[in-house]
Amino acid sequence: MRDAVEIGLGKTALRGYHLRDVAIVPSRRTRDVDDVSTSWQLDAYPFAIPCVAHPSDATMSPATAVSVGRLGGLGVLNVEGLWTRYENPAKVLQELSQQDTVAGATQRLQEAYAEPILPELIVERIRELREGGATVAVRVSPQHTLALAPVVLDAGVDVLVIQGSIVSAEHVSTSDEPLNLKEFIADLDLPVVVGGCTNYQTALHLMRTGAAGVIVGIGADASATSDPVLGIRVPMATAIADAAAARRDYLDETGGRYVHLIADGDVRTSGDIARALGCGADAVMLGEPLSRAQEAPAGGAWWHSAASHPKLPRGAFRSAQPSLGTLEQLLYGPADQPDGALNLFGGLRRAMAKCGYRDLKEFQRVELIL
């Protein structure tokens, strides 16, 4: 039975569970690691691992987005980030990589992102991605989708990611013409991923817009501050499971349209990836974990895009940490530390093997314990 309590007379609250609250339980069968598949497919695009890179400038440059693609995942570049504001953001990135206090870094982020976005740089960056040879995916915010979409689509992308911290299928505004996601997506002939959302209702409505994938969560990580700033907290295990229920119901109401769930938040280790998939996600969005790759553009620093908001920054800047290895080593090992930060998908594969599962779809049914 759903775990709801009356916190006071007539006021109830559901109890939500974080990924760290749950663990997967091995079943009575085990399986060879080599017999396990971690492959995933979004629309026509196949991936060796269920990995979508979070579009933060701290981790995704045109070059690293291509690298993620070559390694079997999906790299996503933010076309509202530094790469479309600066011809060469190297200097800004280096300066940010040297910040060591949250307060100072936040002000520096606010300044850096105050530069305008240049459409010609959007075209240029997308060209770089395409030349890299991997699946081309870029992120736009819901507020700027209508303005930037023509540029982006003309430049030619494979997957469009419309991502804000909280996105709904129904945005109300008295001043601007709001984005009608359903109409917008219907007019496109490429797969759109949209989110983040945090519960069943919003997930279901986002699925009804025609999106190929829905992002669950708001990218919360160790640096997230949407809880103190907005009072919003997303227990990811519950959010994913609720969205998975929406996926099931939407599959039923459409007679077979399967929308992919991409979990964005609380995923720090290979064990967290296993937990997120075990709760029902199809893939995970990796942000902070990739910031410690040798190739990371910000030299080991990390920030979430909301951290640069000019009036109400949410999300702390994490100062630069030493590299843990190459991007390849982060994703596939070998690990020389036992903390789950390296060999992220080797860890997932072994977790699946220990539980006797063959593929990701089966693994979504794994037993959980609190």
Add this chain to the structure above:
Amino acid sequence: MRDAVEIGLGKTALRGYHLRDVAIVPSRRTRDVDDVSTSWQLDAYPFAIPCVAHPSDATMSPATAVSVGRLGGLGVLNVEGLWTRYENPAKVLQELSQQDTVAGATQRLQEAYAEPILPELIVERIRELREGGATVAVRVSPQHTLALAPVVLDAGVDVLVIQGSIVSAEHVSTSDEPLNLKEFIADLDLPVVVGGCTNYQTALHLMRTGAAGVIVGIGADASATSDPVLGIRVPMATAIADAAAARRDYLDETGGRYVHLIADGDVRTSGDIARALGCGADAVMLGEPLSRAQEAPAGGAWWHSAASHPKLPRGAFRSAQPSLGTLEQLLYGPADQPDGALNLFGGLRRAMAKCGYRDLKEFQRVELIL
């Protein structure tokens, strides 16, 4: 169902929830930040933000009380504090701002508050408030209400706040004539705010005294010690929700009298404000969060009035912290730190927008998660 457990054979306890235990949940609609209203009205007095300043000498001088009023909130001056004991409390405040141990500071507080209250200073302070042009509100303790009320009322105030750490509608005494709140309030023609209280029964009885507003909570903050000293702890989410139920029942029994709930305690960040209102409060009382305004009279130190009790101090002194910005910046931003301490009501407004609500009354129905 109400969350009650049997802690031992035949002894039950309700489970209470703190504000930090709950979070608000975005619904399937979002809204433009500019379309959201945070306005609030107490009796005939309208406010741009649901903000009542806690009457601690650490934050409220005549000057800062006026500033809060000008910025759209309600400043409250304690007429049993330093400003009515000293012609010029600047020296005492400065000395307190330099204390750096709890033990030393507590003794210094006890000495400072041992000076007698001078009626002529009460008159003078109220005159200063009135000249400042904002709504004039002062705080008296229940024990001294009968003695001080004539002076206060003659001096002319708009709102009277009768506040003690625990106030009931029925105080029993064999020695003194106790304050009969109901008769006292009936004789006045100005709105009275009374509290703090911690549960449904007490809130309901305080409403029946004719008060315009009821304070829920005992101002507990990070420095509060009523738990170790008295064994009393107020889980604010539960206390607010219970008092909101009393408000509803009282509205029904009176055929329409709406009593405002002012949440006093556990509110540290903009997210906490959203949580308190989401639990059913009409406004929040801000104490410690304002102590870090540039204008704060104690230079960044903080204490609650009970911290100066001569025999049984409750509430620790918090030594001076660096200023975070002006009062205006604390209330309205811009924030240059992402921890929810700045832009307190900009954070509230954005939280309301993310959840799709238009005004505070609607926002009280927001969904909560534990």
Add this chain to the structure above:
Amino acid sequence: MRDAVEIGLGKTALRGYHLRDVAIVPSRRTRDVDDVSTSWQLDAYPFAIPCVAHPSDATMSPATAVSVGRLGGLGVLNVEGLWTRYENPAKVLQELSQQDTVAGATQRLQEAYAEPILPELIVERIRELREGGATVAVRVSPQHTLALAPVVLDAGVDVLVIQGSIVSAEHVSTSDEPLNLKEFIADLDLPVVVGGCTNYQTALHLMRTGAAGVIVGIGADASATSDPVLGIRVPMATAIADAAAARRDYLDETGGRYVHLIADGDVRTSGDIARALGCGADAVMLGEPLSRAQEAPAGGAWWHSAASHPKLPRGAFRSAQPSLGTLEQLLYGPADQPDGALNLFGGLRRAMAKCGYRDLKEFQRVELIL
């Protein structure tokens, strides 16, 4: 309903609550502090406060036991402690007061308590207590009760405390003749206090031995280690409430015999005293909180008697802390620190006043919240 869960198939566990888990809830009435009584009576002996001093050598010398008595509580001297092993334990106590590591102190305790108990010193110590003019109470362990009782009773005591860490009414032994508590107590004409116990069944059986008081708990404090050493942990709120149920049932089965419950463990502050009484205790046993009195014989150090066990010490030595004030100040204030360590019974009295109760018996029915 009782809070029991199945921790695994077919294995259930009750959920227990610690004193720190609960808090008292003010009711809709408040009362003048001066109208509140904290008096308590055990058999023919009246006390101004419900305070029994824990018989640790760190706090109870003949002199301090007399002082506690004069201040309105019940001092208890351990006749198996240092005062009956050494003509003058001052040197040993001073040496212990200077230990600063747990390991070193434990070995020193083991050595100090290896000295034999001298019957003539028992007689001498009881004479000192009697000359002090307060109620005379001494503690013996269940193992040595039969051997020491003749000496103790001949010397003349008012109250006999038979206390071990876990005491049952039915001790089984194949080698020694075990103490039959029921027969032993029936033969005495003075009130006996016996314990500790931790649940309903044991409490009820100890009541049936004819004891005037039953100790609930095993004296667990911040230094207690019965959890890591024995796997035994006593959630005191639950233990007290369960024993209170046993008291009620025993009252019924005897047609009116009321056995007092003395809570021993987890009581550190005035708030904890309020909590313990609110759960149903008649008095509290104070150990560690008294170790910081100016008069404390071990100069601020603290250990529980089980800490000196020769083969399996349980309970860590806490090195000497600075004095907080005189014994009188600890019990009755004034407090110059707000942490509940001073004015222990002034805090209790105020808690009772805030909740509107007149005396301790009424206060046992106070509402609790988790």
Add this chain to the structure above:
Amino acid sequence: MRDAVEIGLGKTALRGYHLRDVAIVPSRRTRDVDDVSTSWQLDAYPFAIPCVAHPSDATMSPATAVSVGRLGGLGVLNVEGLWTRYENPAKVLQELSQQDTVAGATQRLQEAYAEPILPELIVERIRELREGGATVAVRVSPQHTLALAPVVLDAGVDVLVIQGSIVSAEHVSTSDEPLNLKEFIADLDLPVVVGGCTNYQTALHLMRTGAAGVIVGIGADASATSDPVLGIRVPMATAIADAAAARRDYLDETGGRYVHLIADGDVRTSGDIARALGCGADAVMLGEPLSRAQEAPAGGAWWHSAASHPKLPRGAFRSAQPSLGTLEQLLYGPADQPDGALNLFGGLRRAMAKCGYRDLKEFQRVELIL
């Protein structure tokens, strides 16, 4: 009722309990320590204490395995560890004992265990164990059982331990011929202990292989990292209780075959041993607690065998800690520290006495509290 919650729509999780979550509850009877028996018997082999040494190279050399046996427990040597890879592993062990960072140590472990296992050394080590005069037990991994069994069995062992971090009765592989445990065990005429497992189903299936003992748990200790790496966490109180239910059902289905449960994980102190047995275990596997014996081959360092995995190490290296005493003192005292790390089985014996139990089988029914 089983404690299951719906973490999201349609996705449930059981709530699991760790050993530290539970405590044993004394009953209304107590017993003399000398009347308590801690003896245990596996197949034809009797033991004075329910102690199986975890086969880590950090604690078990041929010499210490023999010592554990002489002291009344069961020593187990890993035949896939350093002792069968190096003629004289003293130098490697010493070098490991001097590592002081997890990262450096992990790499050194990976290198040290990259040496091949030499069959002639297996024979030699087993000869050393046999000459020591105690029960001879060695550990093999499930993957290498078929390859190593002939050598091991020829060399002559009393008990065979087949142990991996997660072992199931049904391993699926498309490349190798997997080990069929049931057939393998049926062919042997010596008792086999197999595991670890984590739930009812797997335990029951492992019992049906004919094993004499089943290991419950994956050896999780303070250094374990299977949670971050694999998302697998084993709440031991629940795992043991579930496996005990499987033992009961298997006893019934076979008309009397009793399979022993050996708890491996979360056991750090004498209190934890009491908890594990109280949940239903027959014996505990001691790893890290023995690493601080004077005789420990790695001089106080500790690692679990999975910590040396070449691509995905799980389990951190714990750098060398000072010795706490001899192996005998660890097991039987006397303790000169009160933290439950010394006199491990004296602590168990006393816990049983405090609860009034005579032997381990009775003690499995002890009451528990959360």
